[in-house]
Amino acid sequence: MWGGSAVSEEDRLDADEAKQVLRRAARFAKPQRKLALATLGFVTLATSTTIIGPLLLRYGIDEGIAKGDRGALNLAIGIYIVVVIVALIGSRQQYIFVNRAGEGFLRSLRLRLFAHIQRQGLAFFDRNKAGVLVSRMTADMESMSELVQWGLLQFVSAAILLVFALIVLLIMSWELTLLGLLVMPFIIVATRRFQRDSNEAYLEVRERVGENLSAIQENITGVRVIQASVREGEQRRRFAVINRQLYDAHLHSVKVSTWYFGAVEFFGVLATAIVIGAGGWLASSGQVSTGTVVGVVLLLSSLFEPVQQLSQLYNTLQASTASLAKMFQILDTTPDVDEHHGAVDLPESGELAVDGVGFTYPRTSTPVLADVDLTIASGERIALVGPTGAGKSTLAKLVARLYDPTEGHVRFGGVDLRDATLASLRNRIVVVPQEGFLFDGTIADNLRIARPDATDDDLVRALDAIGVRARFEEFPDGLATEVRERGSRLSAGERQLVSLARAALVDPAVLVLDEATSSLDPGTEALVEQAFERLTDGRTTIVVAHRLSTVQRADRIAVVERGRLAELGTHAELVELDGHYARLAAAWTASQPV
Numbered sequence: 001m002w003g004g005s006a007v008s009e010e011d012r013l014d015a016d017e018a019k020q021v022l023r024r025a026a027r028f029a030k031p032q033r034k035l036a037l038a039t040l041g042f043v044t045l046a047t048s049t050t051i052i053g054p055l056l057l058r059y060g061i062d063e064g065i066a067k068g069d070r071g072a073l074n075l076a077i078g079i080y081i082v083v084v085i086v087a088l089i090g091s092r093q094q095y096i097f098v099n100r101a102g103e104g105f106l107r108s109l110r111l112r113l114f115a116h117i118q119r120q121g122l123a124f125f126d127r128n129k130a131g132v133l134v135s136r137m138t139a140d141m142e143s144m145s146e147l148v149q150w151g152l153l154q155f156v157s158a159a160i161l162l163v164f165a166l167i168v169l170l171i172m173s174w175e176l177t178l179l180g181l182l183v184m185p186f187i188i189v190a191t192r193r194f195q196r197d198s199n200e201a202y203l204e205v206r207e208r209v210g211e212n213l214s215a216i217q218e219n220i221t222g223v224r225v226i227q228a229s230v231r232e233g234e235q236r237r238r239f240a241v242i243n244r245q246l247y248d249a250h251l252h253s254v255k256v257s258t259w260y261f262g263a264v265e266f267f268g269v270l271a272t273a274i275v276i277g278a279g280g281w282l283a284s285s286g287q288v289s290t291g292t293v294v295g296v297v298l299l300l301s302s303l304f305e306p307v308q309q310l311s312q313l314y315n316t317l318q319a320s321t322a323s324l325a326k327m328f329q330i331l332d333t334t335p336d337v338d339e340h341h342g343a344v345d346l347p348e349s350g351e352l353a354v355d356g357v358g359f360t361y362p363r364t365s366t367p368v369l370a371d372v373d374l375t376i377a378s379g380e381r382i383a384l385v386g387p388t389g390a391g392k393s394t395l396a397k398l399v400a401r402l403y404d405p406t407e408g409h410v411r412f413g414g415v416d417l418r419d420a421t422l423a424s425l426r427n428r429i430v431v432v433p434q435e436g437f438l439f440d441g442t443i444a445d446n447l448r449i450a451r452p453d454a455t456d457d458d459l460v461r462a463l464d465a466i467g468v469r470a471r472f473e474e475f476p477d478g479l480a481t482e483v484r485e486r487g488s489r490l491s492a493g494e495r496q497l498v499s500l501a502r503a504a505l506v507d508p509a510v511l512v513l514d515e516a517t518s519s520l521d522p523g524t525e526a527l528v529e530q531a532f533e534r535l536t537d538g539r540t541t542i543v544v545a546h547r548l549s550t551v552q553r554a555d556r557i558a559v560v561e562r563g564r565l566a567e568l569g570t571h572a573e574l575v576e577l578d579g580h581y582a583r584l585a586a587a588w589t590a591s592q593p594v
């Protein structure tokens with residue numbers, strides 16, 4: 001049955017592009033060369049029965065049966081048995097070897113892609129959505145997996161069969177061969193049509209499957225809204241429609257294949273009938289032997305089968321080269337935030353200077369920051385405040401070099417962050433995000449994300465440093481407690497404490513914090529505040545502040561308004577100024593619980 005690979009018009013590569021991609025893939029697969037050669041050897045062995053069988057049959061009939069020579073018959077049978085055994089071994093080994101080679105290739109490709117994606121800066125993730133990247137690593141890999149698991153093998157064995165069967169046929173009887181090949185043009189025309197129709201049919205199936213998947217996902221995640229607004233009936237009706245479309249698409253694809261396979265079978269039988277008819281006539285007049293007619297009939301089917309297989313492979317190959325091209329495209333992206341040759345380590349401490357900084361997000365045209373100048377002394381605490389969307393978080397990201405500014409410079413201790421080694425950069429400047437991401441594993445594993453070589457003592461020291469050790473030791477397994485999926489075992493406050501403890505473990509000179517907006521219970525809130533206080537004590541701190549208490553504790557406050565630094569000074573100075581900050585502080589004070 002048809003394997004079911006397809007490629008859309010926009011993804012399809014032209015011949016030159018496909019050649020380039022395949023050449024690059026061959027270079028990439030160099031380590032698998034020996035395994036590939038061994039596979040070729042086994043494929044040849046495996047196909048040998050198909051070619052040698054009819055020859056032995058001819059010998060057995062003509063020399064053994066027709067002449068009553070038992071010795072010749074036994075010889076033919078004996079050799080046939082040996083050939084079958086050898087082919088059997090070849091057939092088993094070819095699968096093992098092709099999978100070792102192919103899956104080995106995919107494994108190294110996956111590793112390279114994974115490592116490459118991890119090295120990318122945030123701008124890369126703005127350009128490439130997570131879903132697309134995941135599908136590169138899964139669906140595109142899968143389409144190649146199909147090729148390396150059976151596609152290549154079939155391709156090689158079909159090619160070998162086609163060439164050798166044709167040679168042997170012509171040697172046995174060129175007249176009968178040409179007669180048998182009369183149906184070939186029809187098979188080729190049918191095959192080309194099948195290639196086109198099956199590609200379209202499979203694309204349709206894939207699209208409908210995607211539609212069904214997203215409908216199911218949407219209905220499960222949005223089930224509360226659906227139930228609350230009593231939309232179950234309507235949703236069911238909508239689902240019935242797309243489900244019916246999926247059914248139709250599947251049926252259409254089945255019709256396309258049955259039509260084609262039926263046609264090929266018909267032409268095969270027609271060719272056999274022609275050869276038997278003409279062969280019988282030639283044999284009766286003594287121009288060919290009976291054995292030759294039988295041999296030709298048998299070998300002819302080995303000629304049609306490869307054409308059929310190659311037609312299916314054509315789509316698989318096109319889908320795979322399209323997938324490969326997309327993966328190479330990712331491998332060719334140079335990380336935006338990279339370490340250049342001759343990068344230097346950042347000093348242990350120093351002033352943090354934002355100098356004439358402007359920034360525009362990738363794939364957008366409006367700058368979100370312009371002409372920002374801000375110098376932060378070593379150990380100073382700065383609070384960034386301003387309306388939502390003003391650019392505070394963006395500024396914080398630039399200070400930590402999660403992005404490079406499109407204008408101006410950010411320097412630490414006089415060194416432009418672009419000239420710093422990435423290791424020293426990530427040690428000196430640490431970002432504590434609003435919602436720290438927790439990975440599946442224990443609390444200790446999650447702390448070690450910040451410093452994989454940290455000992456148990458280091459972990460305890462870091463927790464002590466911010467005064468939260470007792471909180472984590474209360475857990476049933478202490479630091480060995482599993483956080484479960486995305487930290488669902490921990491409360492929002494505890495997750496924040498993990499983020500702060502990670503930062504404490506690195507012990508950086510500069511902290512960049514995006515203060516969480518979610519409110520916590522008073523006990524945890526106090527603990528988080530205390531941890532925050534201890535962590536930021538003596539360190540240069542830039543905090544995107546959402547609470548008046550945090551702002552009041554800052555040495556200076558920077559007000560960001562529409563991408564510009566509108567005001568800068570102490571709380572008292574800015575209240576005195578009676579500008580944006582004064583209004584903001586008044587609003588905050590008014591909303592505080594009494």
Ligand SMILES: Nc1ncnc2c1ncn2[C@@H]1O[C@H](COP(=O)(O)OP(=O)(O)OP(=O)(O)O)[C@@H](O)[C@H]1O
Nearest residue numbers: 126361364368386387388389390391392393394395
């Ligand atoms: N990854 C991104 N790609 C494109 N635009 C972005 C991206 N992140 C933020 N922006 C845009 O940049 C502007 C500034 O966003 P930023 O998050 O810096 O604001 P903010 O002041 O921190 O706001 P908030 O207080 O709501 O977090 C906004 O208009 C936002 O839509």
